[in-house]
Amino acid sequence: MIQAVVFDLDGILIDSEPVWEEVRRAYVDRNGGQWQPDSQSRLMGMSTSEWARYLSGDLGVGKDPAVVAEEVIAEMGRRYEVDLPLMPGAVDTVYRMGDGYRRALASSSPRSLIDRVLDSAELTQAFEVTISTEEVARGKPEPDVYLAIADRLRLGPEACIAVEDSSNGLRSASAAGMAVIAIPHPSYPPQFDALALADLTLDNLSELTMERISSVPERD
Incomplete structure (x- = not known):
């Protein structure tokens, strides 16, 4: 039962998935990386450390994954303060x-x-x-x-x-x-x-x- x-x-x-996609896509572009057609589907479900490593390595951001996570999460927090979807x-x-x-x-x-x-x-x-x-x-x-x-x-x-x-x-x-x-x-x-x-x-x-x-x- x-x-x-x-x-x-x-x-x-x-x-929040549209917000996550917008924030991470912009972050990748801003930091010299390349967003891939399957990036969003791959990211959905990843833990913080997993998606930070993915953005840093696979998508070419190049920053330390801990920094990637901190900066992306901070931006998500700012978005939620303005509008919690x-x-x-x-x-x-x-x-x-x-x-x-x-x-x-x-x-x-x-x-x-x-x-x-x-x-x-x-x-x-x-x-x-x-x-x-x-x-x-x-x-x-x-x-x-x-x-x-x-x-x-x-x-x-x-x-x-x-x-x-x-x-x-x-x-x-x-x-x-x-x-x-x-x-x-x-x-x-x-x-x-x-x-x-x-x-x-x-x-x-x-x-x-x-x-x-x-x-x-x-x-x-």
Whole structure:
């Protein structure tokens, strides 16, 4: 029986993927690098250290990855101060899930941005556990962050259901042994094979109800 709902942050609770793309693309261009056609899809789900190394090395920025991470995260923080792009119904959905399930959050965003978003949205107290991929060995699509969530909740992964949008996120949650609900972002749709891992696909957060969750078959 599902006991906990584990939310992704970027692309699920906040419409931040366009902001991440704009900020990182401009940063790469400004620092003499070359953005690639598949860069955004590859970046979605990477931990901070992973995407900083990718920008520094693969995309040719050339700065120390720690400096890359610091400068990009600072710019993201400034963007969020001006306009926090919450998804429609995000706050209501998170609190509504609390009527029947424990709630957690597994995000590839750095801890500083997770805390900023949850504080601004008044969601800090809604989540029993929040983990950034900064805090585990490997980012998505590896299962580390979802396994860490289940461990912190003292639940088996099969007792949790993840809500994800990206290819790497769907792969991560499925590899951890969780049931998976996909809410694809229309501008950044997941790859077909990743979407096929989802137990349920919804169009938006308003469709995420306790009845829909209870209809998802249990995983062994």
